[in-house]
Amino acid sequence: MPFLLLSTDSSPLVGSTPAGYGTLTVETSVDPLSSSVSSVRLSGYCGSPWRVIGYHVVVWVMAGIPLLLFRWKPLWRVRLRLQPCSLARAETLVIEIRDKEDSSWQLYTVQVQTEAISKDSLELPPQTQAEDGRSQAAVGTLPEGTWKDTAQLHRAEEAQRMLRYYLFRGQRYVWIETQQAFCRVSLLDHGRTCDDLHCSSTGLSLQDQTVRKTIYGPNVISVPVKSYPQLLVDEALNPYYGFQAFSIGLWLADYYYWYALCIFLISVVSICVSIYKTRKQSQTLRDMVQLSVQVCVCRPGGEEEWVDSSELVPGDCLVLPQEGGLMPCDAALVAGECVVNESSLTGESVPVLKTVLPEGPVPYFPETHQRHTLFCGTLILQARASVGPHVLAVVTQTGFCTAKGALVSSILHPRPISFKFYKHSVKFVAALSVLALLGTIYSIFILHRNQVPVDEIVIRALDLVTVAVPPALPAAMTVCTLYAQSRLRSQGIFCIHPMRINLGGKLRLVCFDKTGTLTEDGLDVMGVVPLKGQEFLPLVPEPRRLPMGPLLRALATCHTLSRLRDTPVGDPMDLKMVESTGWVRRPSRSAPSEGAACGVWAGRGGLHRPAPQLPLQPYRRSPGSWWWRGRGGSARGPASRAP
Template sequence: MGDSDESVAVIKDNEETLHIWGYKVSKVKSAATWFLIFITVGIARLILYWYPKLLVRLTTSRCSLSVADHLLYFRDNHMNFDFIRIKCLNRSEDAYLSIPSGNLYMKDVDNLRCFSYKKVTYLWYHHLSQFLPVGAADSEILLSRFHELGETGLLEHEVLKRVSVYGKNLINVKLKPILVLLFKEVISPFYIFQIFSVSVWYSDEYELYASIIVLMSVLSISMDVYQTRKQEHDLRSMVHSTAVVEVVRNKGEIQSVDSEELVPGDVIIIPRHGCIMQCDAVLLNGTVIVNESMLTGESVPVTKVALPDAEGDENSSKFSFKEHSRHILFCGTEVMQTRYYSGLNVKAVVLRTAYATLKGQLVRSIMYPKPVDFRFTKDLFKFVGFLACVAACGFAYTIAVMISRGASWKLCLVRSLDIITIVVPPALPAAMSVGMIAAKIRLRKKDVFCIAPSTINTCGAINVVCFDKTGTLTEDGLDFYCVRGLKESKNDEPPEIDGELRGDPLDLILFKNTGWVLDETVEKGLDETARFDVIQPTVVRSVPGRFGFDEQIELGIIRQFTFSSSLQRMSVIVHNPKDPARSMTVYCKGSPEMIASLCQTESIPTNYSTIVNEYAQYGYRLIAVAYKKMDLSFVKTQKIKREAVECGLEMLGLVIMENRLKSQTIGVIQHLNRARIRPVMITGDNLLTAMSVARESGIIRPTKRAYIVETVVSETSGACGKTGLTLKQLVSSCDFVDDNCSGLDIESCNFIDSTYQLAITGDCLKHFLLLHLNVLSFVKEFIVNYFYCYLFLKVIGPTFAVVCDEYPELLEKLVTVCDVYARMSPDQKQFLVNKLQEVEYTVAMCGDGANDCAALKAAHAGISLSEAEASIAAPFTSKIPDIRCVLLVIREGRAALVTSFGVFKYMAGYSLTQFVTILQLYWIGSNLTDFQFLYIDLALVTLIALFFGNTASCVKISILPPPAHLLSVATVLSVIGQLTIVILFQLFVFIYTAYQPWFFPFTAPFDNMDEDKRSLQGTAIFSVSMFQYLTLAVVYSKGFPYRKTIFSNRPLFISLVLLFAISTWLCLFPPLNASSFMEIDPIPEFAYRAFLMAIGLISAACSFLYETYLIDYLILNVRENWRRKRHAKFESTDMSVFEKILLSVAGDPSWIITKKECIHNQLPEPVEFQAATILRSEGAVRLPGTLISNDAE
């Protein structure tokens, strides 16, 4: 909790941080509030529904959480407010009531206070005086407890206790009743205003348009309800899963129960030939091969091993989700096969159920997505508020004019309310969504699927794209290149499932290239699922005559230690039947750094690091292999700890793999670079390999020098307790760069690329603040003024973690200038995305799903490369198996954003234009006729707005991003300028018409609701305004540089042509029956009608010139360049956080230093790695110091 106020608490659960205030219902306040609701005929209740915070204040009082047994009022990370009732349960004679007390035990209680938020139940712990998530007490479970439960299972009454607290094990997306969905849609502010508007129109006998709006609203509500229901149904179909499972209960009794009845602590039996996991469970015995593609998108089978017995101190014997993930079977994953002793069951203890599971957490993130922190929506509401103020002025003006003319109160009220419906267009919110809907349809046609359309507009503001490397930038598989060996080596064997070798692609490739044969049929008639812990469950045999083996060699796989990303290695214990029974051999493979740290120093070549770097900087993926002999019995091999096996190894050599770039990668990265959208690589691979791929793909420019900052040990560093740093230049760096070309030309505002890049490797970043002065003097020679993402740093995951923990003040600067992150874990990827968002980047994340789920979910726009139409890990799913989908999403996002801006300005211009027209006509006691209103509202506005979003995105992504602020200077001046033009021309026509010789003033009785509204001045203004509406549509339908031309939008273009023809006909050649059917009072002289059309065309020309030269050129071009110059010289308040950081880092690199007592006096010489000569000739690979033919690899 951490707050002295007992009425306030802070709850942290995974990604959620809840700030809770305790409240209690006040009977006096509640009675007063309901009286207010009664006298306002329910209007006050509607307002309180829109503003729940006000409802809380009017009906409750703050109190301590311990007595707040009715209501809670809290907010989450995104400042969302909610109001939830606390349930109070009391024990009855025949019911169980208990709470988790830790270590999978339950404690009986007499009463229970709880509440549910986003599918998570929070319980009140009286002795702690705080609410905790239902599973928080079981966060640290002793390993021995799992094995204890595995023997007997839960008793029946223990199951009932858990069911009362944890609920059913069911991820159930409830379908809201249709009536509830309809009611919630109807009482939204948008539709309430529409009901108000339609009521005014019906009272004003504007029945036709009102009926059309009612019909459109009904269709819109029906579509919204249908879409909501469909999304709920699709999500439910995607995640709903139940099955019959076998559980061990009542001291060993095996029962078949529905998966909904599972509770934490239950012991389940995993079927031998596969199933879908219905909960998160800890494996107790045997091995299980699972497919986790449902959660990660990675279809490679993963082997889960049994949880080890508790050994060592108490802390090491506690269960940890992170450290013991290789023992967890996650909900939603497919069990492909289990292996254990013949006739015995594979058991697992249920750890989490329902929405507490990993799958449940992903589903919750879809059901309750984080709000899009996008200024566009806020600006929209601000502008609607501005229109409301304008409407209030118009309301007062109308009342004053009507009263001065002696109009009846009814007519005065109707006309005043009509002004409000004109100024604030009811169709505005619906019109604003046409761009997103059209973009979603276009993306779907190109095999990019979106389950969250609200994120499409956000994609238009993306300025950083994070990429996973393997499977995203590079091909999924690896190609075997060569070996750099000292002794013979051996690979791990992939598992055989249903007679087919399946496993990690790396293992499959390595095993295939050995030419050996895998045989799992040692014991005839033994089923695959029973091949666990037999004497030799798996045998690998060499092929005589290949690789120098004159006779067949046979090795039995005794035990495997599966790959762990945190350990960066895997190993296997093998036995040769020809050797003594206790003669075992351990083979271990993993990252070069990790294997080297496990090897005996004398077995590692002195030039080992140089060899690794030579290959890595050319983009090869390196796997180091080591071994050692052990004297162990078979029994001891099954019990020995992994740490005792993977130590004191002897280096065998390196396996070099090629991970080729996808053919489309370079073009996409180049496109992003040209558009000044920053590409960032986040990978779990080696830093040098990542840098090579980054340079080859274009993330790092080929004309720049790349540097790695490495740790060095010296007396100076040791004296101050810090490790020193040094710089090394990579061989792939360009040595022919003009140092004088770097910098920022402020006067011309040309941002030139810097010529140097920095890389940080090893653990050096944890000493990042201690960069020595001699290094700083060297760095100052090449760190240049930087503004638009041209200073590169490279960092690895362990280093990044140290900075996060020890130097958080550096994080914002680091994430702003670093573009390559290597050795990053999944949680570090997510953390990085969050930090980029904190410095006000709009972030997209693209990955293939493997280890990227958290980052995909955290980004503004997560794009998952998957063959499925929808992935629960990301709002966008692309069937396109490469990063071209990123360009599609950005292009369509920009098109949708620009469309929303255009529709907004058009709707604003339309409402204000009609507002100006009506104010003038009210002055003479007239108004537009019903037909004139209908033609404007339905044909000139609704039809155009409907087709507005059909303009496709431009193929090329512009270097200038679209405006993200709706109330920017350009937008506001555009609307004001166009409105000014409209006012001037309409006012001129209104006055000039009155001086014509054939003119007669409007004289209809003003107190008659059915009066004839036709007037000559009304016809003249209507004739000009028709062309003004069309002009606004064309002006705000600009294509380049974000959309194609208006001619490509055939529905819109044809509509505009037809409407222009009709408007010309109505202006120049009004029909003879216009006075009766068309309700137009025709102007008698054709010359004046032609003059009115000419005025309309001149007005259009002025609008085009104003928008083209004043807005597009002066405001968006000249002013923007001036603004950038000013930002480059002086820090501006309207700069984003990352722009300020870039400016400060570029001008003063001393942010790297904090301790000046730890400074070397001498600058260490930069080291250049010598290039390896790699030649392919007639089946041979030439490497320094060795020649290995492909046949002998």
């Protein structure tokens, strides 16, 4: 059977070995598999008429029992119905993932889907036409080599107008014909520079937007919510409940009516409660991540259009409203400044100032350019235009490829954790099964020697199995877990995976973060230690009592605070530092030529502003330092080292 073995340090393409793209295991923060996956195997299968006929014959002959086995072992069903083939012809893919800390493989089956590319969508601008007569569905910058292409679509051949892709954990992987491999759509723009993003500030045409939407898919983070019948089937077809149903039937045959009835009622209650809790949690998560807003995008020629956020694709240029709002995607800020609350992603409620992405041939990476990237799900508190009338941001990622999508994906598909507790439990059940088998053999031998009827021998032998391996254990554990979950919820503690509550009893050591992180907001100033010559002076508990001088002015002006509706926002250390001085910032009413860029700071020493004869403009700014360049040369203001 042909398959491809890839690891984290190998090719980024699923199905090939060239360098330059990303696979399921590329080490990026937006990939939920990057931190836990050791290797991935991808196998292709296609239809076979004879295998399908044999599959149906086996199912009918065995009265549908194989369907239950195939539900637990989907790979058996795939191998019985389909035949191995190359990835280029595959209709079904088997994805095998191995965790770094566990040598076992996790199996997943996905269907390869196709989507037609309309004829009009292939009529791309002349500059995107390749030399071989094909048109390239451009995503991001124009191709500069074999690693810049995304999908070669023949205009003359009808078969080449179909886009092949599959969905895995919310992310889309498209087939690259020239490389004979699948590639995650979030990496199709890999290698794009900051200059490329600034050039995209003119926006996409409707034609380019249609092509990109076909490739990238809609900008939605969809959380699947199964219906009650589906959840009932998933829960009831658990192997443990199957063994429990067999045990109840055996007890009824042996006239254990009351015990069988009690186990049946406990199982029904546990299944119903588990189904209700699972569906409720799925609905809650779906409501939390669901976001649909109207956004304004730029079109070539200076036009603007209002579209739904689900229509956004990488390359669109957003016009951000000055009053702010929720970000529906990841975007790079190319014009203006924004004050953003990223508490939904980082947990820090401190507003963050986002500035314009610097121009240059430097490759763009969200991790490197965090100060210039607006992440999906964050709240823009205020947007201010600097050059031009609008605040502009170019979309870089959509859907599950965004930072919010990666967070949701990690919740929906948590990393498997290998605990000795689970391993010991499996070994314990296996040991009980061995004892039950030995006891069954011994019972059959003794009962047969005593000439006991055959039906009685069967009941007594199987009854021993139900005693050695208690069938009521799963139901009892489910009820106890749900009760523990309800007690935690009453204290404001929510658990995404209730079955892991039992592991709390195995904890021996708990490590806490530094004091005050969880119990207090912000910081407090203990005092300031002035310096005189080469010696430190005594601690001054209240900085506002310092004499007017460079130290007090530095504390009041050396920071990166911004104003949000007449309220200073920024780093908590800067806020407390300025607050301790007793100084306040007042917006300058002067003309720009009179130093309005600095504003006016008021304190006991009066108002402080740059000299009016030197119109200043920002030259370089970093956290805690300011550099200014005027007409008469360069001047440096108070500075402190950034943390």
